Amino acid sequence: xxTAQLPEFNVDRDEDRCIQCRVCERQCSFDxxxxxxQNNVMIHKEENCVACQRCAVLCPxxxxxxxxxxxxxxxxxxxxxxxxxxxxxxxxxxxxxxxxMGCDKPHKIYWDHILINASQVTNPSIDPLREPMELRTHxxxxxxxxxxxxxxxxxPDYPKVELxxxxxxxxxxxxxxxYNSFKSLAQAAHEYGTLFNTGExxxxxxxxxxxxxxxxxxxxxxxxxxxxxxxxxxxxxxxxGQGAKPGIGGHLPGEKVSEHISLTRMIPExxxxxxxAPHHDIYSIEDLQMLxxxxxxxxxxxxxxxxxxxxxxxxxxxxxxxxxxxxxIIVVDGLRGGTGAAPKILRDxxxxxxxxxxxxxxxxLRDEGIRxxxxxxxxxxxxxxxxxxxxxxxxxxxxxxxxPALIALGCTVCQKCxxxxxxxxxxxxxxxxxxxxxxxxxxxxxxxxxxxxSLELKELLGCGGINSIESVRGNRLQLRGIGxxxxxxxxxxxxxxxx
Amino acid sequence: xxxxxxxxxxxxxGLSPRQWIKIDASGMYYKDLNRQIRGLAxxxxxxxxxQNVYGQRYIGTNLWATERDKIRIRVHGTPxxxxxxxxxxxxxxxxxxxxxxxxxxxxxxxxxxxxxxGDVLGYGMRGGEIYIRGNVGYRVGIHMKEYDDKIPTxxxxxxxxxxxxxxxxxxxxxxxxxxxxxxxxxxQSYFIGxxxxxxxxxxxxxxxxxxxxxxxxVIEPTDAEWKIIERYVHNYCKAFDLGERKVKLLKREKFWRxxxxxxxxxGMLYAY
Ligand code: SF4
Ligand code: SF4
Numbered sequence: 215x216x217t218a219q220l221p222e223f224n225v226d227r228d229e230d231r232c233i234q235c236r237v238c239e240r241q242c243s244f245d246x247x248x249x250x251x252q253n254n255v256m257i258h259k260e261e262n263c264v265a266c267q268r269c270a271v272l273c274p275x276x277x278x279x280x281x282x283x284x285x286x287x288x289x290x291x292x293x294x295x296x297x298x299x300x301x302x303x304x305x306x307x308x309x310x311x312x313x314x315m316g317c318d319k320p321h322k323i324y325w326d327h328i329l330i331n332a333s334q335v336t337n338p339s340i341d342p343l344r345e346p347m348e349l350r351t352h353x354x355x356x357x358x359x360x361x362x363x364x365x366x367x368x369x370p371d372y373p374k375v376e377l378x379x380x381x382x383x384x385x386x387x388x389x390x391x392x393y394n395s396f397k398s399l400a401q402a403a404h405e406y407g408t409l410f411n412t413g414e415x416x417x418x419x420x421x422x423x424x425x426x427x428x429x430x431x432x433x434x435x436x437x438x439x440x441x442x443x444x445x446x447x448x449x450x451x452x453x454x455g456q457g458a459k460p461g462i463g464g465h466l467p468g469e470k471v472s473e474h475i476s477l478t479r480m481i482p483e484x485x486x487x488x489x490x491a492p493h494h495d496i497y498s499i500e501d502l503q504m505l506x507x508x509x510x511x512x513x514x515x516x517x518x519x520x521x522x523x524x525x526x527x528x529x530x531x532x533x534x535x536x537x538x539x540x541x542x543i544i545v546v547d548g549l550r551g552g553t554g555a556a557p558k559i560l561r562d563x564x565x566x567x568x569x570x571x572x573x574x575x576x577x578x579l580r581d582e583g584i585r586x587x588x589x590x591x592x593x594x595x596x597x598x599x600x601x602x603x604x605x606x607x608x609x610x611x612x613x614x615x616x617x618p619a620l621i622a623l624g625c626t627v628c629q630k631c632x633x634x635x636x637x638x639x640x641x642x643x644x645x646x647x648x649x650x651x652x653x654x655x656x657x658x659x660x661x662x663x664x665x666x667x668s669l670e671l672k673e674l675l676g677c678g679g680i681n682s683i684e685s686v687r688g689n690r691l692q693l694r695g696i697g698x699x700x701x702x703x704x705x706x707x708x709x710x711x712x713x
Numbered sequence: 714x715x716x717x718x719x720x721x722x723x724x725x726x727g728l729s730p731r732q733w734i735k736i737d738a739s740g741m742y743y744k745d746l747n748r749q750i751r752g753l754a755x756x757x758x759x760x761x762x763x764q765n766v767y768g769q770r771y772i773g774t775n776l777w778a779t780e781r782d783k784i785r786i787r788v789h790g791t792p793x794x795x796x797x798x799x800x801x802x803x804x805x806x807x808x809x810x811x812x813x814x815x816x817x818x819x820x821x822x823x824x825x826x827x828x829x830x831g832d833v834l835g836y837g838m839r840g841g842e843i844y845i846r847g848n849v850g851y852r853v854g855i856h857m858k859e860y861d862d863k864i865p866t867x868x869x870x871x872x873x874x875x876x877x878x879x880x881x882x883x884x885x886x887x888x889x890x891x892x893x894x895x896x897x898x899x900x901q902s903y904f905i906g907x908x909x910x911x912x913x914x915x916x917x918x919x920x921x922x923x924x925x926x927x928x929x930x931v932i933e934p935t936d937a938e939w940k941i942i943e944r945y946v947h948n949y950c951k952a953f954d955l956g957e958r959k960v961k962l963l964k965r966e967k968f969w970r971x972x973x974x975x976x977x978x979x980g981m982l983y984a985y
């Protein structure tokens with residue numbers, strides 16, 4: 215189609231280095247490259263380039279540099295190139311703009327305005343290489359009080375799950391991501407002793423052997439659900455919302471519903487998999503309570519039930535309702551949470567940052583005296599172990615990571631997941647591309663990530679003279695703010711640096 | 714091995730599968746009632762006659778650890794919401810009305826209701842059959858789906874309300890509008906089949922175009938479909954002892970088939 219767009223990126227090929235091996239042509243799934251046989255040169259359709267960097271990384275002679283297009287419209291703080299191109303796309307098609315991954319707008323990243331404490335003189339720091347450090351985390355309801363009966367400790371035993379580290383892989387469905395990516399997540403969670411989340415696209419039978427490391431979702435589309443699905447898992451999650459697209463449902467286009475996906479989701483091949491915006495059996499907290507307890511009945515009260523919402527303006531009140539409705543774990547996904555496909559207008563404008571939502575929810579549940587009734591898991595914008603430490607000190611029990619896991623598998627955050635053409639073989643179902651994720655290498659990369667971050671968490675604990683992550687939970691005295699307004703520090707419940 | 718598999722491997726036997734076991738549910742908390750049924754089923758019982766049921770939820774839900782496809786439950790009184798939620802095999806017969814979310818995300822089995830039922834019946838239903846002698850409430854059959862030979866079916870004897878069959882992705886619902894002739898429904902339903910992208914609704918009596926969603930077409934049922942309708946109307950009449958009404962109900966010219974215009978209703982919504 216004739217388009218009035220400038221290419222977003224330029225392909226800069228060093229003709230002296232290029233040996234016309236055509237690797238770039240084979241690797242590019244966005245049809246950028248071609249080969250001119252007569253002249254023995256590579257040709258480009260730059261307007262198709264998404265800067266996923268697959269070609270540049272694989273070019274054997276380093277002949278390729280993918281650059282941001284130097285040609286630009288006249289500089290304008292208001293009418294940026296993105297704003298102009300988006301508008302042009304829409305005037306050409308009359309459609310909603312889709313995107314992938316989390317919000318990329320420069321909303322304030324609070325993690326970067328929070329600093330962590332360390333021990334000096336008055337309490338000794340601990341060397342994690344020599345002394346034991348505890349990262350083990352239990353998710354689920356905790357008792358209100360402990361009793362000693364006949365010399366023995368007695369307390370109600372609520373269903374719970376144990377993690378070797380407070381890091382889990384967030385919900386990414388088979389369908390949104392490829393089978394090999396999905397399997398790598400399952401295997402890595404199993405190997406490291408944590409959990410991965412199937413998302414709402416069902417759970418292939420042959421992966422059920424990793425059940426004790428699996429969270430299954432019950433979302434509004436109710437795909438692939440039966441009683442075995444719940445009972446084979448370690449935990450069941452009711453998905454209400456997702457940070458990238460609060461308040462709307464999902465839509466896996468028919469062309470992604472292959473034979474195996476159709477079997478896993480239990481829907482016909484090639485038909486759209488549409489998840490309605492709300493669960494139509496949940497229009498209130500009372501209705502949520504009904505579904506939570508239906509799932510408890512369905513799992514004979516053996517599994518913790520979690521409820522996931524996106525971080526929105528009145529999350530604290532909603533979270534309180536969720537806990538009172540019987541959720542054992544509440545999950546809150548922030549503004550920067552990722553997605554396989556979402557309308558751009560929602561991703562970039564709806565919801566609030568996870569840091570603020572997390573602190574506000576933790577405060578609210580403490581004030582109401584019900585914080586122990588449920589664990590709090592947060593996601594959406596976690597980039598490193600520092601973010602995780604800060605999240606836990608703000609009150610989280612554990613975190614979900616999605617984008618970091620995909621980056622470990624090869625993703626370069628090009629945001630084109632919604633096209634189904636991921637050149638790294640992650641968010642695609644094209645068998646030519648999915649082969650690019652090797653499950654053994656992928657599993658190892660994910661295990662490495664968990665290991666590296668866990669080691670760093672121990673370093674952070676040690677420098678503060680703390681030997682257990684439990685002592686950091688909700689311990690906001692470990693944190694100080696920098697470059698924050700007073701209302702922001704009040705919401706975060708922290709003092710300023712130097713105070 | 715998880716609990717489900719463990720229980721399957723070591724079923725405790727002892728009770729007769731043929732004997733109807735009476736349980737007086739008066740004043741019982743739903744959790745205790747369902748636990749009791751499950752416990753008895755684990756000991757080999759298969760037939761349960763529940764008396765004085767009064768709002769207890771989730772009847773039939775938690776029977777996965779047993780030979781669930783042989784279990785039969787009779788409910789006297791009014792069961793609570795989510796009866797048969799996620800149910801996988803049992804047959805439940807209710808001698809009275811049912812509340813909301815009956816057969817929620819049900820997988821297989823059968824539910825027969827001798828009265829009327831509330832809202833959200835059969836939400837996300839994936840298999841099995843539900844027969845309702847009377848009317849149903851709002852949002853019935855939302856996002857039902859089918860796969861392979863699992864085609865969930867709902868037969869409503871009376872009338873339906875708004876958002877009926879919304880987002881429907883598979884399965885079939887037959888609405889008999891039994892009281893249609895001479896006794897019109899209290900109010901007409903709207904938004905029928907909004908967002909529908911699979912499955913079929915067979916509607917007895919006229920539907921006006923303003924009652925149905927933009928994604929829905931209306932035509933006459935084919936011969937093969939008429940056979941299906943006949944079969945289910947027969948089952949309906951048999952379930953409620955309405956043999957004499959069958960001939961009257963089965964007038965082919967009165968039935969309309971509502972089906973989705975496309976399996977991809979929202980394909981054209983997005984820019985490139
Ligand atoms: S991969 Fe590199 S060397 Fe091979 S054709 Fe492309 S640019 Fe040339
Ligand atoms: S998953 Fe693939 S398509 Fe999505 S951002 Fe990463 S590299 Fe791009």
